[in-house]
Amino acid sequence: MWALALLGVSQQRGGTEALQAWSTWLQQQPGWPRELLCEVVPITTCNRAELVLALAEGASLEEVRRTLIPPSLPRGYAFAGEGALEHLCRVAASLDSLNPGEDQIMQQVRQAFEAARQAGTVGPLTSFAFQQALRIAKRVRREIPLAPAHTSLFSLARPEFEARLPRPARVAVVGAGEMGRLAARSLAASPDLELWLVNRTEAKARELALTLGARYMTLEAFLENPPDLSGLVTATRVPNLIGAQFLRRQPNLRAIVDLGLPPNVDPAAVAGHPVALIDLNWMQRLGQARRQRLQADLARAEQIVLEELDQALADWSERAMGAAIVQMRETYRQTLQETVGELLEPELVQRLAHRFAHFPVKGLRGLARKHGVEAAQAFLLEAGLTGRPGRPDWEETHE
Template identity: 70%
Template structure:
């Protein structure tokens, strides 16, 4: 756990420019200098770009940041040990999301872990962190209702968008991935909308459109000859996809929602329509966060309670071989002193009894002062290296 760390930026803690710069960096396959990292998992969403990692032996977090993060990037935030686990659990539970309680993030955290596992960059430290973060997130979702099912980033824009639109209205969702699909499903429930699903793969657009009773269009055709729209929602990985050429063909447009990372919409090209970009969505999210203050406080308490238990579990796991070694030393010593007077079973019981209080004290040291203090005791007693071996 001491080597667990997390670095990154988010929309809430760095803004769109920093987020986009980190996103571009982490999308390239990471090749860290030898010895700097032992394990790593990139976590990239439209709201955050983070790297969960295990530091190399003897490597300090600040040393890693200096050698790993390109100089042109914002430094971002950094967490180590217990704080890194707590942050990852808060992310997975959607407590750090632009829209608290949204469904996607836990799936994205799981998908990032699975992708890194397939790439061979996961090890015992990151595996332990992700498994526990996801377990904690499930408990938060089970016990605290922060948002209805299918809540997404788009949910922040929908009420205002719905109020702005004329009836009937024509709306296009560009992108049939996870984010675009959630937006399209949400819009399909609104009365009086003529919904279009646009995607680079026409087959994928058709599949989603058929499920929703919408129309489908390929991206190339859409950009060349778009239908007249009242609103457009963009959720693709393409920077500047919708620019001046597109908006010049949309005189009646009243609203534009940009859910993409990098930004899909060229802001300066939007004329006469309200642009719901990440900055506006963040403001809407902070307003919703204020209304959820009591529920968020309950969720935070669950995270802190669970993280404390996980840290204790990790400390005990790391000390288990040395504790077993301690009990073995007691057993051998007792066997030498009284083995001829009592049987092997009694020697074993006495060894466990004598080791009980030192083990209890070690667990207390690990809990209140950190595993490193307990490990120092074991090293001084000559038990740590033997136990680890």
């Protein structure tokens, strides 16, 4: 576990500008230095940009941080070993989200791992870390009622957004990706609301519109000749998509929710228009208020994470010790064979070797759980055993 590391920024711990800078850098990164990193899984969402890493043997976290992160980027945060695994578990369980309890983040974490797996940048350590994080997130979701199903970041902004709309109202959702689809499905259930779906490709907008009973148009047509709107939700990757020219043609627009990263709405243009811009900074304040209301449930969820984390670390130590335990038993077998092998059957020698190794193996496992695999490795080396614990090599499933 010593080789696991996590670097990144989030909206809560860095702000919008730092998050945007890191997200842009991750999207443009052509590759990773193999002399420093064995495994890499990037996670980019509207709320965070992070790298989950397995360091190469001999590489330090500070060396990786210094070499990998350009000086122009905000420094961000860094976690190593158990701290990195704990942070990943909290992210997957949506305890570190702007909107605590949103189940969308679990899907995003799973998708990030699958994308890295297909790119060939995962391995035993990151596989274990993500498998445990997703397992723990499922338990938190199952036992602690932090939020209803299908809660998203838009769910946090929706009350503020709808409170500013007249009735009836016409609302457009720009972007038919995951964030836009969740926002559109949420708004489609609202009475007295005419919903428009806008996307760069018409087919994707039409498909979702038919499902929700909404109207649709292409992004190009929307920007040239938009309908008269009361509300607007944006969820694209296009910076400053909505500017002063668009807003001048929307005299009745009262509220915008900007879910985009980079931001889709030019804040300077909004300054001269009577519209409420609910951006990530505004949503962060809403999230903090909601976090205060959920203190008791969040404390219970944190306790589950810590309990499960202890079990996960014990499991990792057990698996990492596998090769060393085999070597210890073999050493006992060889010693018995050389000493009394002529007097005993091979099967009995094998059984005695396992019997004699039982208590040292039990102690070795306890040493690894309490003080880490490195302490167990030092014991083995001092004892003259050639087997050494390391990273286990096994396949995990990610359900």
